Amino acid sequence: MTGSSRARRLAAALATLVGAGAASFVLLTRPSPLPPEAIPTHEVDLRNGETLYHAGSCLGCHKAPEGAPGADRGLPAGGTPFPTPIGVFHPQNLTPDAETGIGRWSEIDFVNAMRLGISPHDTHYFPAFPYASYRSMTMADLLDLRAYLMSLPAVKSPSREAEVPMASLARRGVGLWKRVAFRQPTFSPEPGRSPSWTRGAYLANAPGHCGECHTPKDWLMVADESRHLAGGPHPGGEGKVPALRGLLARKKYKDVDDLVLALQNGETFGYEDLSSGGMAAIQENLARLPESDVRALAEYLLSLQ
Numbered sequence: 001m002t003g004s005s006r007a008r009r010l011a012a013a014l015a016t017l018v019g020a021g022a023a024s025f026v027l028l029t030r031p032s033p034l035p036p037e038a039i040p041t042h043e044v045d046l047r048n049g050e051t052l053y054h055a056g057s058c059l060g061c062h063k064a065p066e067g068a069p070g071a072d073r074g075l076p077a078g079g080t081p082f083p084t085p086i087g088v089f090h091p092q093n094l095t096p097d098a099e100t101g102i103g104r105w106s107e108i109d110f111v112n113a114m115r116l117g118i119s120p121h122d123t124h125y126f127p128a129f130p131y132a133s134y135r136s137m138t139m140a141d142l143l144d145l146r147a148y149l150m151s152l153p154a155v156k157s158p159s160r161e162a163e164v165p166m167a168s169l170a171r172r173g174v175g176l177w178k179r180v181a182f183r184q185p186t187f188s189p190e191p192g193r194s195p196s197w198t199r200g201a202y203l204a205n206a207p208g209h210c211g212e213c214h215t216p217k218d219w220l221m222v223a224d225e226s227r228h229l230a231g232g233p234h235p236g237g238e239g240k241v242p243a244l245r246g247l248l249a250r251k252k253y254k255d256v257d258d259l260v261l262a263l264q265n266g267e268t269f270g271y272e273d274l275s276s277g278g279m280a281a282i283q284e285n286l287a288r289l290p291e292s293d294v295r296a297l298a299e300y301l302l303s304l305q
Contacts (some may be wrong), residue, residue: 029175031122033112042143049148052141054288056134056207058149060281062091070095070155077101077157082128085237087164089128097154110146111139117178124174126162127181128235132223133209136187141207181222196292200300203293213241213278229304245304259298263287 053059062076070077076094083089096103102110109120117124117131125131137145164170187205189198204210215223216232231243253259266274266283274283286294 028179029124029172031116031118031124031175033116033118033122034108036106036108039107039111039143040139042140044147045144046148046151048141049144049146049151051289051293052137052145052207053148054285055203055293056145056209057282057285058094060278060285062094063281064155064157069157073153073155075152075155076149077155078159079157083236084128087162087167089126089162089164090160091129092159093155093157094149095152095155095157096150097156100156100158101154102149103154105146107143107146111142114142114145117174124171124178126164126171126174127177127221128162130209130212132181132184133206133212135182136202136206145207177220177222180220184223184225194299196296197299197303199293200296200298203289203297204300208297210244214244244301247304248302249305253302256295256298256302259302260291260295263294263298264291 059074059076061080061082062078063080064071064075064077065080068077068079070093078091078093081088081090093101095101098104105113105120112118113120113125113129114131114137115135117127117129119125134142161167162171187202189201193201211223211229213235214229214231215225216227216230218224229244231241231245233239234241247253247259248255253262262274263283264287266280266287274280286297289297
């Protein structure tokens with residue numbers, strides 16, 4: 001065999017390997033959205049949707065930048081930059097504007113985004129959008145939340161692309177990340193717990209997505225559930241997020257009543273831990289929850305040793 005023949009055969013083999021690798025990548029990263037038939041018959045509850053909106057602190061991330069449309073009315077018009085170690089994200093406009101918001105999203109579009117991190121255009125959302133937690137929400141709660149968002153005033157607020165190197169390829173690669181991250185089980189209530197504790201656990205771990213910041217992640221940026229809510233590096237890349245475990249043992253709060261007051265009033269009542277690192281905006285949202293839900297959250301968090 002001549003040198004040129006060997007070179008041609010080697011080139012052909014390499015081309016075959018590259019082709020096979022590319023085909024495998026496309027197959028493994030292909031979005032698999034739920035079909036429209038997955039949506040059950042449901043009578044929406046706007047009050048419940050509003051509760052979930054505040055439990056998830058949606059406005060905290062999706063607020064409009066100072067002076068932008070919707071900012072003066074406190075609407076989730078999106079756009080405030082969210083810097084992370086891998087790039088800057090610009091949260092979506094969640095108002096029902098047909099052109100720039102979610103006004104044209106169907107129920108199944110919303111569920112696929114929240115549960116699977118898949119856009120209406122069948123592309124993967126980056127997990128800066130905490131769907132790894134939202135996938136634990138019940139279908140009824142997702143539909144109620146969507147209905148509440150659709151009841152808000154529409155604001156025209158064009159979205160901006162994520163500032164991530166090789167964004168298109170990285171977005172497709174999120175499909176591989178999901179194959180690892182989605183192996184983590186979704187939230188399920190512990191047997192023998194009180195209804196209040198169970199409600200608090202659900203609010204914290206599903207719509208509240210507390211673990212997205214308060215649970216450390218491994219090198220693949222997948223939550224390390226063996227250290228659930230044990231604190232870790234700040235997702236923005238600067239500083240640390242404190243643990244939510246052992247709050248009683250560390251004398252952060254005296255009892256459930258004390259934590260309820262903290263969640264309802266924050267720095268106003270001298271609870272400075274709830275006024276830094278982005279917690280002020282979250283506390284302001286949690287203060288809007290029914291008192292029974294605030295108490296349920298407090299009961300759950302103070303049970304964590």
